[in-house]
Every structure is written in C-alpha cells, then in structure tokens.
Amino acid sequence: MAIWIIATFVAFFFKGLCGFANTLIFTSILGVGVNNVNISPVELVLGFPGNIIMTWKNRKGLNSRIYLPLIIVLLIGSIPGAFLLKNVDARLIKILFGAVVVFVGIEMMLREYGKELIRDSKPVLAIVGLVGGLMCGLFGIGVLMAACVSRLTKTSSEFKANLSLIFIVENLVRIVTYTLFGIITLESLKLSFILMPVMLLGVFLGIKSAGNLDESKVKKLVIILLIISGIALIIKNL
Numbered sequence: 731m732a733i734w735i736i737a738t739f740v741a742f743f744f745k746g747l748c749g750f751a752n753t754l755i756f757t758s759i760l761g762v763g764v765n766n767v768n769i770s771p772v773e774l775v776l777g778f779p780g781n782i783i784m785t786w787k788n789r790k791g792l793n794s795r796i797y798l799p800l801i802i803v804l805l806i807g808s809i810p811g812a813f814l815l816k817n818v819d820a821r822l823i824k825i826l827f828g829a830v831v832v833f834v835g836i837e838m839m840l841r842e843y844g845k846e847l848i849r850d851s852k853p854v855l856a857i858v859g860l861v862g863g864l865m866c867g868l869f870g871i872g873v874l875m876a877a878c879v880s881r882l883t884k885t886s887s888e889f890k891a892n893l894s895l896i897f898i899v900e901n902l903v904r905i906v907t908y909t910l911f912g913i914i915t916l917e918s919l920k921l922s923f924i925l926m927p928v929m930l931l932g933v934f935l936g937i938k939s940a941g942n943l944d945e946s947k948v949k950k951l952v953i954i955l956l957i958i959s960g961i962a963l964i965i966k967n968l
Contacts, residue, residue, distance in 0.1 A: 733760065734921065738776065738928040745780050746936020748952045749890035750876040750897075752777060760964065771914045773795065775922035776929045778901040783933055784894035791888035794839045796937055797895050800862075807864035821967040827865045827874060827968070831960030834877040838953045872897055873959045876952070886940065886948040 741756035756773045783793070862874035876893055883889040906912045940948055 734772075734925060735928050738925045739932040741773075742776070742780055742929045742932030743936040744955065745784065745878050747940045747947070748936075748955055749784060749886070750872055750952075751892050751955050752780065754873065758962055767913060768918065771887040771908055771918040772925070774901060774904055774908065775914070775919065776925060778810070778898070778905065778944075779926070780929055780933050781894045781897045781901060783930075784937075785898060786888050787937060788887045788891035788894070791885060791891035792895060793882070793883075793888065793892060796879065796882050796888075797892045800875065800892075800896050801899050803860050804864070804875070804896060805903070807860060807862070824967040825964050827861070828960045828963030830861065830965065831877060832957055834874065835957035835960060837955055838877065838880065838956070839950070864889050872887075872900065873956060873963070876907060877956055880952060880956075889952070891941055934959075 737756050737759035740759065741752040742752075744755055745752040753773055757769055758768050772864070862872070862876075862878045865872075865874050872893070875896060876889075879889055879893045883892060905914070943951075
C-alpha cells in the first residue's frame with residue numbers, strides 16, 4: 731500500500747505543479763510490480779477530480795479557440811486509436827510517440843533560448859494535435875497534447891486551464907469505455923477512494939509550489955518534464 735501512496739503523491743504533486751505527467755509518473759512508479767490493467771483505472775478515477783480542480787483553479791486562462799479544436803482532434807484520435815491498439819504492436823507506437831515528444835520538447839527548449847527549428851503554423855500544430863489526440867485516445871497519455879497546448883499558450887495558467895479541460899473530456903471518454911469493458915472494478919474504486927486524500931494533498935501542494943515560482947521557470951520545468959516523459963516512454967517500451 732505504501733508504494734501506491736508514494737506514487738499518488740508524487741504523480742499529483744507534479745500535476746499541480748506543471749498540469750500534466752501524472753499518468754506517466756504514476757504508471758512508472760507502480761509499473762515494476764503491478765499490472766497495468768490494475769494501475770490505469772485507479773489513476774483515471776484519481777485524475778478526473780484532479781483535472782477538475784486544475785481547470786477551476788486556472789479558469790481565467792480558458793480559451794475556446796485553444797481547447798475546442800484540441801478536444802475535437804482528441805475525439806478523432808480515439809477512432810484510429812482503437813484500430814491501432816487492436817492491430818499494431820502498442821510498444822512500437824509508444825516508442826515512436828516518445829521519440830516525437832523528445833523532439834518537440836528539445837525544439838521548445840531551443841526556442842526558449844532564441845533558436846527555432848520549426849516555425850509555428852496551422853498545419854504543424856494540426857499534425858501535433860492529431861498525433862497527441864491519437865496518443866491520448868490510445869493510452870490516455872497526454873504528453874504530446876501537453877506539448878501542443880504549450881505552443882498555443884503564453885502563461886502557465888492558460889496552459890494548465892486548457893490542458894486540464896481537454897483531459898476532463900478524455901477522462902470521461904475513458905471512464906465510459908473502462909466501465910463498459912469491466913476495467914473499472916469495485917476493488918479499483920475502493921483503492922481510488924482510499925488514495926483520494928493523498929491525491930488532493932499532492933495537487934494542492936503542487937499548486938502552492940507553482941505559485942512561488944517564476945513563470946519562465948515553470949515553463950522550462952514543463953519542457954524538461956516533457957523531454958523526461960518522452961525518454962521514459964521510450965525506455966519503458968524497449
């Protein structure tokens with residue numbers, strides 16, 4: 731039980747701090763000794779209220795021009811995602827997505843220091859958004875979607891608000907799917923409710939820590955976490 735508590739606190743502390751990465755962190759900590767089918771429903775039930783808190787906390791940063799198109803591509807991504815998940819090696823897809831995430835993160839870091847590899851354009855953002863939606867629809871991993879939202883927002887509040895709202899929709903889709911397929915069980919719900927206070931503590935401490943950091947430092951932290959998440963995704967699936 732101790733490992734579940736540690737995983738929950740660390741994952742959702744970073745959720746409150748940066749607005750994402752809770753799924754990868756939670757899964758990475760527990761993945762060594764726990765089956766993924768037992769991890770995902772618990773993280774989903776914990777993550778849903780976490781995203782609601784983050785959206786409400788940063789609601790002034792919501793922009794329909796950002797979240798509506800990305801919600802659409804997220805939903806579109808779930809359709810081919812179901813096909814790929816059934817017919818293609820999931821590990822191979824995750825490695826490919828991890829490499830894309832690392833590249834996008836490095837490009838964003840270079841941009842912070844005045845160097846630009848790729849110019850922002852609607853086609854480029856549309857491609858990143860569609861691939862991010864596909865990744866979210868496939869595995870519930872929103873790292874690339876986070877990269878896309880980061881390119882469209884100027885402040886950490888805008889980033890967290892719009893990304894969390896997108897994740898709320900993604901969570902709802904997966905809650906319905908997981909319930910229909912019996913992945914969410916009574917046992918996973920019990921464990922989720924036991925861990926809920928730990929999740930809340932992690933999120934609120936993360937939010938408080940973010941409030942004491944400079945905007946530029948938070949953005950760089952987000953980028954570093956993106957790159958680390960991409961590398962972790964590659965290593966985990968090699």
